[in-house]
Amino acid sequence: MSHSNTKKGILRYTWWARTNHWVVAISFVLLVLSGLALFHPFFWSFTGLFGGPIPTRFIHPWIGVVMSLFFLLLAVQFFKESFIKRHDIQWLKQIRDVLSNRDEKLPPVGKNNAGQKLVYWIMVACVPVLLVTGIIIWRPYFADAMPLWLLRFAVMVHAYTAFLAIITLIIHIYSGIWVKGSIRAMVQGRVSKAWAKHHHNLWYEEVMKERNPPSADKDDDSSRQQQSP
């Protein structure tokens, strides 16, 4: 087994992509915990994690601003590799095969699969909505200047959008636990070649092509035909 954190693996996430991802991830989790505490009394005890109810109410919007800034940087970095392609649609149609670990039946995909791309686009949609509605209801700074109907609208939209984002986050975290090697990729940066070929074949071939231009290795073409029928 080739380990990802070696020079032999393929660099999947640069140091900056990793750092950026984890700043967003940590602040997002803190936002979920503090936000849920203010959403349903069942989660009220989460206020204890932030030093009490009032500090929770105070810190939540500030974490939101930090997350939004870093999320913007992350969204720009991952923008190009997140366009949904034809093979992604096919991958989604075979979601049952994905969930049942019948990976051999799946079409080869690029650097990100359709699931990862959906997480990207859902978050790209959710974060600005959460930021804007959050600012509208932010006390003591902005909320007093807002008309009542807007406060009510914003607080409702904030809750529903957060719900969508939290469900997406749970799926995202689970996928990391489920697909072995992906957490290490995001923490340490590299994946094994076998991992890259298995999960992201098109991306793997692209990387290999860069490393070994086809002219230098005749077998490369034939091997690719076998891999992607």
Place this chain on the structure above:
Amino acid sequence: MRGDQINLQNIVARSASNAPSPQIRDGGVEEVTKLIDVSRCIGCKACQVACSEWNDLRDEVGECVGVYDNPLDLTPNTWEVMRFNEYEDEQGNLEWLIRKDNCMHCEEPGCLEACPAPGAIVKYANGIVDFNSEHCIGCGYCVAGCPFDIPRISEKDEKAYKCTLCSDRVFHGLEPACVKSCPTGSIMFGTREDMHELAAARTDFLKGRGYEKAGIYDPAGVGGTHVIYVLQHADKPEIYGNLPEDPRISPMVDAWKGVTKPLMSAAVGLAALTGFFHYAIKGPKEEPEDDPDERTATAAVRTDEESASPDSQEGDRP
């Protein structure tokens, strides 16, 4: 009226609380109501002063903008204001309608439904809706929840304030300060039943005086209120400083705090559980162990070793 009406064992509704409040006391506490007879109000603002005095509130001295309303709106330090309205009736007669605006103490309080802090808003068995500021976190959800635009958040301590219906006075068997101070008997206080009787009598009187549309304002959309008005023109509450015709908790607040709140919370828990059981049933996608292509792999390794580039060039590290 009994002195124990306001008591920690006589709380019938409590914000953000799943477990019920003490239940052993049963009946015995009569609901109270404050009756504001707009037709008898002379706009002297004695009630406003009495409110500030009893509750130890001192608002900033404002500026006169050419109307009697002062301050122009409720503030964290002004829990009631007189709203002066010049109304011209069908015959062209001018009427000066003065409404004392304060918390209506709804039977179904929107503030209490919206509040996320356990016990920060309570409703006593006698119907008074009170803010327990000790538990208030200053989020302002009560502002969004209230159909009457009553709560205000203080800049001083970032907590919500509104009329308490002098719950502390009522506790000791006294009427609210505004009632005590009213020189014309425009503000009355007593049991809900008595106040409705009185209001009906006043309505009849007004009808006899030619106010055919006189009536009681006790909006059903919020389950009735513990502050009720006698209005000369009950068919047009909006002429009394925009008193809402059919106030109810906004559908947007219901959509946020109604059944969807526990449903969404449950869905979050279910999503996490689904993940766990998927893992338990289907298992993880293990790291593939075989090298994909011996030739390519060897070639790649060779390339790596040959290039011997430092991490920074590939982007592993800064």
